[in-house]
Amino acid sequence: MSGPARMLPRVRPDAARQGPLAGIRVVDLSRLVAGNMLSLQLADFGADVIKVEAAGSGDTLRAWREAHADHPGGFDGWWRVYGRNKRSLAIDLRDEDARHWLLRLAGTAQVLVESFRPGTLEAMGLAPGALHAANRGLVIVRLSGWGQTGPYRDLPGFGSLIEGFCGFADKHRQPDGTPGLPNMALADMVTGLTGAFGVMAALREVEVRGGRGQVIDLSLLEPMVAIMGPDVTNAAATGRPPETLKIASPRGAYRCADGGWVSLSGSTDSMARRVFEAIGRPELCEDPRFATNAARLAHDAEIEAMLAGFIGAMDREAALALFRARGVTVGPIHDAASLLRDPHVAARGVYVEEEGAGTVMHAVTPRLSGTPGGLRRTAPRCGEHSAEILAELGARPEEVAALAAKRAVRCG
DSSP states (O other), rough: OGGGGGSSEEEEOOOOOOOOTTTTTTEEEHHHHHHHHHHHHHHTTTOEEEEETTTTTGGGGGOEEEEEETTEEOOOOHHHHHTTTTTEEEOOOTTTHHHHHHHHHHHOOEEEOOOOTTTTHHTTTTHHHHHHHHHHTTTEEEESSSSSTTTTTOOOOOOOHHHHHHHHHTTTTTSSSSSOOOOOOOOHHHHHHHHHHHHHHHHHEEEEEEEOEEEEEEEHHHHHHHHHHSHHHHHHHSSSSOOOSSSSEEEEEEEEETSSSEEEOOOOOHHHHHHHHHOGGGGGGGGGGSSHHHHHHTTTHHHHHHHHHHHHOOOOOHHHHHHHTOOOOOEEEEOOOHHOOHHHHHTTTTTETTTTTTEEEEEOOOOOSSSSOOOOOOOOOOTTTTTHHHTTTTTTTTHHHHHHHHHHHOOO
16 A cells, blocks of 8 residues: 555454444345445445446446556456445346346345336336335435436436436536536445435335335436526526526635645635735725626636735645635645545545455445444455345245356356
């Protein structure tokens, strides 16, 4: 492990560790990011998440690998992080016998997550009606790009399409006017978090109120719309799109003399005053052009020029010290490597190192004081727990062997 990571807290997987969601079984049929992000939240807090994967290649997320000198096939960081705390059952859903055991598994679960194209579950004979007939209280999450209804329901819906469709790319245009897509799986991550909340709400209806299980129609689109702010609300009220891409001034990223960058936000009138005083321009506090956020946005180019010139003449640490001494909201802009070196990140345990495997990953979040989550299992090999799970469902060793012989199940 490289130097920066040695600062991180080390955690040892503890399969016996109990979390507040212990006793909840989740059958995760999804692939790639959003479904894995959803089930990770539940797994981190103790749910028994059974990752149902294709018997051949497994979850597509396993193939997302970064070049690495010590890993000839690439480093599988995506799977190591988002596959943690889960068990793997690798079966061929095209095989009738394998689907029989999947239906048996669903009968023992509280939650089922799937991300097939709309209609695929029905074609396999696993429509919500059939699943609820086997398990009245099952919460079924149907994850898709565009939702289970509407004219786009059958179109491919990867996150990049949604990030462009919902207005995010337009809101984050590059200086040359090109719409800006995020360099991360933003729509998938937001949807996974939203889905985990939806699951907990639906489980409460079953467990506390005695209700039936229900279907959660979870698209990538609506969670992204929910975090986009009131642009559409304002446009509907005023009849015109937002006049500025900025929401506050002063606010932005600024390059320092040593090449480092800082982010600064003066999104309240009192904070803007502190910024002006810190850069030696206290007279601007009484200037009506800079008295309110709306006025400052109208004269944002002038403010940006002042801040860029002032901060650009200082090294980053000096700029941070000066603004922090004045109570200004400012902070460093990190890359992945420098983030690990930040003392606050180390002190809080934002990232941890998995003892034994040496994998650095984000810690369980949020932090619960009484019943915290934790690392119970490393990300499983494809089919690592197939025999174990089938045995729990009552399958005899010879039945598992027969399934494995015809490659309907992958074990170990």
